[in-house]
Each structure stands twice: as C-alpha cells, then as structure tokens.
Amino acid sequence: MSDGTTILTYEGITPAIDPEAFVAPGARVIGNVQIGAGASIWYNAVIRGDIGSIRIGARTNVQDGSVIHITGGRYDTVIGEDVLIGHLAMVHGCTLHDRAFVGFGAIVMDGCVIESDGMLAAGAMLTPGKRIPSGQLWSGRPAKYMRDLSSEEMAGNQKGVAGYVEEGRRHKRAVAESR
Template sequence: MPVYAFGNLTPRLADDVFIAPGAQVIGDVEIGPGSSIWFNCVVRGDVNTIRIGARTNIQDGTIVHVSRKTHGTTIGNDVLVGHMAIIHGCELQDGSFVGLGATVMDGCVIEQDAMLAAGALLTPGKRIPSGQLWAGRPAKYVRDLTPEEIERHRQGAAHYADLAQTYRTDLKLV
C-alpha cells in the first residue's frame, strides 16, 4: 500500500480504507472507516495535519495538502471530493461536495451539505454556508441547493463507500 511515514509522522488508517494504486498517503494523516483515496491522489501531511472522516472519498488525481504552522486540513464524514481537485489547508464539513477540478484554499470552510462547483476557485478564508452552491473563479454564491440535490450527494457518498469496499476485494493486477 502506498502509505509512507515522514520522519516520526505515520499515517493512521481504519482497517477498511481503500487506497488505490498510484495514490500516495504521507505523514500526519488519519483516515476514517469506509473512506477511499482513489488513483493518483496525493494526501501529504508533512508539515501539518490531515484528518479525513468516515465514508469520504477523495477521487482520482486530487491533491490534499496543508500550510506549514497555519492551516491543517480537516475533511469530515460522507464528503465527496471530485476528480483533480486541490484541497489545501481548509475544512470540508460532513456531507459537503467539492466538484471536479475545483480548488479550496487556505482557511476556507465548506459547511455541511454545501457544494463548490466543478472548476471553481474558493479563495483564502472564504466560507460556504450549509446548503449553498458556489461556483466560478473566484467562487461566489449561486443559489441554495434543493433537498433532492443534497440527498443525491449523500447517496453519492454512500455509493463511493460501497464501491471502495468492492475495489478492496476485487481489484487485481494482471
């Protein structure tokens, strides 16, 4: 498994975490039960902490990092992080969703059940309130999410948690 200590900082993973081939998990990182780190992701807790909750998925090509001494990264439970996102020194609360190719910068907070759209740039220190959709570069408020959209995000997190368990047993190098 591509999990590395950095000095005396060793990742701590729940027993059923899926780390895909090509992903790298380094340093002071904790990952909760049922979570998944997909192909070619980097989760680098070398100069600060990274905490990832339960049933959260970090999709292919995403970078999760921190800022030295100022901002660790905390990602809650049931969070969806789309392919090729950059998550840096921020907080993603339970049930939040970061779209494909989006960037979340230092000191940002995406509250519970909030969403940052694909390709968006959330500039330092911004906060997306619960239930809101923000989009653009820089990201701005677009509208409130519907209850149906929030439910789809929750189902998406559950889907990835199930898929990760299938990958843990069925992925084979040929």
C-alpha cells in the first residue's frame, strides 16, 4: 500500500482483515493473521503470523508500536473480542480472552493466559505459562497478583474499547481522505 502499511502474504497465506477494521499506515500485518470487525491496529504495530496463527477478535485494539507474534510449533496467539493492548506492548504465543487488558509496555510471554476482564499493568511482565484469572490486576516484573479489579474499573476498560473503535473509524476516514 502506498500509505506505508504492509499487508504481506507469507508462504501463500494472506492476512484476513475485516473491512470494518482499521490498519494504520506504518503497521505491518504478515501471514496467518485474522483481524475482526471494528478492530484497530495502530501506527507501527507489527503482527507477524509467519510460523503460526494470530487471531484478533472484533473491536480489539493493538496500540502504537506493539508487537504480536507466536511461538512456532508450540503456541499460537489468540486474542478475543474487546481487548485493549496498550502502546509498545509485546504479546507472544499466548491467549487473551474477551475483555482482557494489557498495559503500556507490558510483556505477555509464551503459554500465558489472561482471562476475561483480567488486567496486566503497564510495564509488567507475565512470565511463561502464567494465568491471570478473571477480574484480577497483576503488576511487576515478574508480574504478581496485586488485587481484584472493581466493577467500575472493568467498565472503564470497556469504555476505552468503545473509544478506540470510534477513534479507529475516524482515523480510517482521515487516511482515506488524505490519499
């Protein structure tokens, strides 16, 4: 694409991107990747499905500079619907259930699971095989349980999802108008 976005077929597999999704200029989406309706992949994010598959659900956002990859032969990456992935996060060979939250600069490693409404704080590192149960906040390097999230905090995360869906629509229009 002339806008700097790379959607690359790799070994005969082309990313499947819903027409309602937004993929920002400068983002890289490679190989065996599916992106759902209303999802947004922001500037300079890299989603590399070269040695396994990556699934990103509807209305999920992958913010600027984040990297999503897989562990070949062991762990694909499955990201549910309504997931927030903060700027500069690294998500690798793991599962993020619907409404999971990964904070700015956080790392989710191989075989990890963040359950629905689970939250990994900014800058935290979830080491291989760990699981964040639903409704819990984990923080630190390595990440550990901090506390349960309030219903207000979980609702606030979902407001953030809705905001990113709308912002993605606005950016998609702006990119189209600038061509």
